[in-house]
Amino acid sequence: VRYYFDWAATAIPDEESTHLEAGKIPFGNPSSLHKEGREARLMLEDARERAAKILNVRKEQLYWTSGASEANSIVLFSFFRRFLKTGGRLLVGKGEHPSVLENCKIIESLGCPVVYAGLNPEGSVSEENIKALLEKHSDINFVSLMAANNETGALTNVASAARLIREASRRKAHIHSDMVQSLGKIPPGEAGSPFDALESVDSASFSGHKIGAARGAGLLYLKRPLEVLVSGGGQEGGVRSGTENLAAICSFAASLERHCSKERAEKNYAAAEERMSFLITALKQNPACKIVPECRSPIDRRFSPYILQCSIKGLPGEAASRMLDDLGFAVSTGSACYSNKRGGKKRYVLAAMGIDEETAFNSIRISQGFSTTMEEIKQLIAALAALRDCIT
Ligand code: PLP
Numbered sequence: 001v002r003y004y005f006d007w008a009a010t011a012i013p014d015e016e017s018t019h020l021e022a023g024k025i026p027f028g029n030p031s032s033l034h035k036e037g038r039e040a041r042l043m044l045e046d047a048r049e050r051a052a053k054i055l056n057v058r059k060e061q062l063y064w065t066s067g068a069s070e071a072n073s074i075v076l077f078s079f080f081r082r083f084l085k086t087g088g089r090l091l092v093g094k095g096e097h098p099s100v101l102e103n104c105k106i107i108e109s110l111g112c113p114v115v116y117a118g119l120n121p122e123g124s125v126s127e128e129n130i131k132a133l134l135e136k137h138s139d140i141n142f143v144s145l146m147a148a149n150n151e152t153g154a155l156t157n158v159a160s161a162a163r164l165i166r167e168a169s170r171r172k173a174h175i176h177s178d179m180v181q182s183l184g185k186i187p188p189g190e191a192g193s194p195f196d197a198l199e200s201v202d203s204a205s206f207s208g209h210k211i212g213a214a215r216g217a218g219l220l221y222l223k224r225p226l227e228v229l230v231s232g233g234g235q236e237g238g239v240r241s242g243t244e245n246l247a248a249i250c251s252f253a254a255s256l257e258r259h260c261s262k263e264r265a266e267k268n269y270a271a272a273e274e275r276m277s278f279l280i281t282a283l284k285q286n287p288a289c290k291i292v293p294e295c296r297s298p299i300d301r302r303f304s305p306y307i308l309q310c311s312i313k314g315l316p317g318e319a320a321s322r323m324l325d326d327l328g329f330a331v332s333t334g335s336a337c338y339s340n341k342r343g344g345k346k347r348y349v350l351a352a353m354g355i356d357e358e359t360a361f362n363s364i365r366i367s368q369g370f371s372t373t374m375e376e377i378k379q380l381i382a383a384l385a386a387l388r389d390c391i392t
Contacts, residue, residue, distance in 0.1 A: 001328055002328050002329075002330065003328055003329045003330070003376050003379055003380060003383075004330045004369075004372075005329060005330055005331045005366045005367060005368060005372075005376075005380060006330045006331060006332050006365075006367055007210075007306065007367045007368055007369035007372070008150050008151075008181060008210070008306070008307050008332075008365065008367035009332055009367070010209050010210065010215070011209060011210055011211055011212045011369050011370070012212065012369060012371060013209075013212055013213075013214065014211075014212030014213065014254075014255055014258060014259070014370075016254065016258060017212055017213050017214075017251045017252075017254035017255040017258060018212075018213065018214045018251050024250075025040075025043065025246050025247045025250060026039040026040045026043060026246070027040070028040040028041075029243055030043075030044045030235075030243070030244055030246065031233065031235060031243070040246055043246060043250060044064070044244055044246055044249060045059075046253075047064075047246075047249050047250050047252070047253035048062050048064070048253075050253040050256065050257060051219060051252070051253050051256050054256045054257060054260050054261055055194065055198060055221065055256075056195065056198070057198060057221060060237075061221055061222055061223060062219055062220070062221055063219070063220040063221075063222060063236045063237060063239045063240050064217060064218070064219065064236055064240065064244050064245075064249050065205075065217070065218040065219065065220050065236075065240050066216055066217065066218060066242075066245065067207050067208075067209070067215075067216065067217070067218040068097075068099065068178065068180045068205040068206060068207035068210075068218045069097075069099035069218070070218060070220075070240070071205035071206070071207075071218045071219065071220035072097070072099040072100050072103065072144075072176075072178060072205050073099060073103050074220055074228055074230070074239060074240060075144075075174075075176050075203045075205070075220065075222075075226075076090075076100065076103045076104065076107060076144070076176075077103070077107070077228070077229035077230065078226045078227060078228050078229060079107075079142045079174060080107045080110065080112055080229060081227055081228070081229045082141075082226075082227070083107075083112045083141075083142075086141075087139065088112075088139050088140070088141035088142065089112070089113045089114070089115060089137050089139045089140045089141065089142075090104060090107065090112060090113070090114045090115070090140070090142045090143075090144070091114075091115045091117060091130070091133055091134070091137070091140045091142070091143045091144070091173075092104050092114060092115070092116060092117065092143070092144045092145075093116075093117050093119065093124075093125040093144070093145055093146065093156075094116050094117060094118055094119055094125075094348070094349075094352035095119050095123060095124070095125075095146065095149050095151070095152075095154070095348075095349045095352055095353075096144060096145075096146050096178065097146065097150055097178055097180070099178075100144055100146070100178060101348075104116075104144075113137075113139075115133055115137055115140065117129055117130065117133055118352060119154075119349070119352040119353045119354075120353070121293055121295065121353055121354055122154055122293060122295065122296075122302050122303075122353075123149055123152040123154030123293065123303075123349065123353045124149070124154045124155065124156045124302075125145060125156065125161075127160065127161055127164055130143075130145075130161060130164060130165065130168075131164060131168060134165065134168040134169055134173075135168070140169060140173055141169065141172050141173050141174065142173060142174045142176070143165050143169075143173050143174070143175050143176070144176045144177070144178070145158055145161055145175070145176075145177055146177060146178040146179075146180075146181075147177055147178065147179045147181070147182040147186070147192040147193075147194065147197060148179075148180075148181035148182040148185070148186060148192045148304045148307070149181070149307075149349060150180070150181050150307070151307070151309060151349045151350070151365055152292065152293070152303070152307065152309045152349060152350075152353070153181070153303040153304035153305070153306060153307030153308065153309070153367075154302065154303055154304075155182070155186065155190070155191040155192035155301075155302055155303060155304060156191065156192055157191035157192065158177045158179075158191075158192060158196075158197035158200065158201060159196045159197045159199070159200045160191075162175050162197070162200035162201055163200065166200075174202045174203070175200070175201045175202050175203075176201065176202065176203045176204065176205075177197060177201045177203075177204045177205075178204070178205050179192075179194045179197065179198075179204045179205065179206055180205060180206060180207045180210055181210065181304060181306070181307065182194055182304065183206050183207075183210070183211060183260055184211045184255075184256070184259045184260035184264065184265055184268065184370075185265065185268065185269065185272070185304060185306050186265065186269065186304060187262065187265040187266040187268075187269045188262055188265075188266075190269070190301060191301065191302070192304070193265075194206075195262060195265070198221060201221075201223070202222070202223045202224070203220065203221060203222050203223065203226075204220075204221040205218065205219070205220055205221075206218060206219040206220075206221070207219075208248060208249075208251065208252030208255060211252075211255045211256070211259050211260060211370075212255045212258070212259060212369075212370065213248065213251040213252040213254070213255040214247060214248045214251040214252075215248065216245045216247075216248035217245055217248035217249045217251070217252040218252075219252070220239065220240070222239065225237060225239065226239070228240075259370055268370055269305065272305040272306050272368060272372075273299060273305040274374075275305075275368060275372060275373075275374055275377045276298070276305035276306070276308065276368070277298035277299045277305075278298075278374065278377055278378075279308065279366070279377050279380070279381065280296065280297070280298040280308065281298045282381040283310055283381070283384065284298075286381075286384060286385060286388055287313075287388070288312055288313045288314070288315075288387070288388035288391065289310055289311070289312055289313075289384060289388070290310065290311040290312075290313065290359060291308070291309075291310055292309040292310060292311050292350065292355060292359060292360075292363055293309075293353060293355065296308075306367055306368055306369065307365065307366075307367045308365070308366045308367070309350070309363055309364075309365055309366075310363065310364060310366060311359045311360070311362040311363040311364075312362050312364070312384070312387060312388070312391075313362065313391075314362070314391050315362055315387065315391050316361055316362055317333040317361060317362055317363045317364045318333055320362070320364050320387060321333050321364050323387060323390070324364075324383060324384075324387070327383050327386070328383075329379075329380060329383055331364050331365060331366050332364065332365050332367075333363065333364055333365065347360040347361070347363070350363060366380070
């Protein structure tokens, strides 16, 4: 038996949205004018309409991409193009996903100033910090803030931060939010919920495979069209050139409908919170385990109930995840994009929160999803207790 606790890296594919959809996909190129092309175009636009309905935006505001990494890149490099004309400065949280941070480094190396906002001990960028940075740098005209951190689950109230940024920057800043880890997971009324935040941002990114869709489709929400840096055949309104991955896109639309309506997000959230609360309560009783950050309580609305970071005393995260793998459990040591890389970069989120090196080194990420059961959580708790016995 395998127990999957790495949903933040990728969700277990939802059979209904992947295989069933795949059989119905016309092969034509959606940009072709013949019948085969028109059939594909019809399906592509239908998927866009279905996605727009769930996200409560206009379909003209949604652009299909290959994933959230590409959606983030499109927005950042579009900002860079604007910077070349008008100048300005970029403000970005230190805990953002590499698809934001690494591109910021490139933009910075090309001459655009970037301010990296530090994280508070809970793992988000505080509004006081944003305010202070906006006061210090009056030329900030782009801000990127993620809704839910992929390593710790720390939530940012994007809607509230956006209000503050609009006021402080006299409406000139473009506000972007990576909403990958909150789509379908954080319901309305909670910090980081896409339902509340989409209205207040200028752009946002989403990824299909994090909610059970086939890999290879992302969504970029743009309040208004923007000038991009990379061009080509002009698909997706010129925002993302390249033939659309129709199978993955239709699967994304199906997953959105199956898991991400307001009602589903509420139900999913309540169930995830119950399981997470049970897990945290148990781990707080395990003397070898330390919840990261320690201030996180079993029910804690500052965090996504889908993601938990926890450190095991005396056991490096990599060793713990390998031992757990042998026992049948898939967990990770942080962002999947970095877990294969050498070098000290991989725990940068924990470092930015002020977590000491040893705790960070011994940390693993446990993430659950829509179909995780309480029984699986109980098995994981037992496995972590067995790990403790191995090391003590
Ligand atoms: N942003 C966040 C917060 C993520 O967790 C991920 C996935 O690892 C991405 C962006 C990138 O998504 P994709 O795999 O669709 O490029």
